[in-house]
Amino acid sequence: MSENPVQLVLQGLCKVSDCIQTNLSRFFPRPDDPSSSLPRNKTPLLTLSTPTHLRQPDQILNKGKSSGPTTKEDLGRATWTFLHTLAAQYPDKPTRQQKKDVKELMEILSRMYPCKECADHFKEVIRANPVVVGSHDEFSQWLCHVHNVVNRSLGKVVFPCERVDARWGKLECEQRACDLQGTAAMDFTK
Known part of the structure; x- marks a missing residue:
């Protein structure tokens, strides 16, 4: 199960x-x-x-933070860090379940993101740029592209997507402990 x-x-x-x-x-x-x-x-x-x-x-x-609750900017940075880290770990040959999960995650974020304005904007962005999850490269490039779409809308600098793997490389974990579940060796979808 x-x-x-x-x-x-x-x-x-x-x-x-x-x-x-x-x-x-x-x-x-x-x-x-x-x-x-x-x-x-x-x-x-x-x-x-x-x-x-x-x-x-x-x-x-009191983790060294003198101000109040998380800001919209802090939440955005943390979310992009999570998503780019996920993309960096995404396999070259994902299973059907991994592809489905990533697409569902993007849909869930567009509905459940704690900032309604951000969620609505992300929903528009993924509607105009459907999620691409065929491989690590495809997903990483898609995510970089949509991150840049969001950055442009906020008047921020865009990131050169050809450097995405250099910026968001795979996590360094011993014995492949950071590999996503459901890699080719553990494909439960067949």
């Missing part, structure tokens, strides 16, 4: 979130950094060396 696609997406988002948190150390105060706003001899509530599962609730809530 296959898992619920939404559950798989949520699991993937958790892994991406942990990866981002680990790699964005510049946003976390360090006690030995003289430019830190922390008083001398004061240990920050949250450090990169503290595993997520060992942190206290107040450490998780």
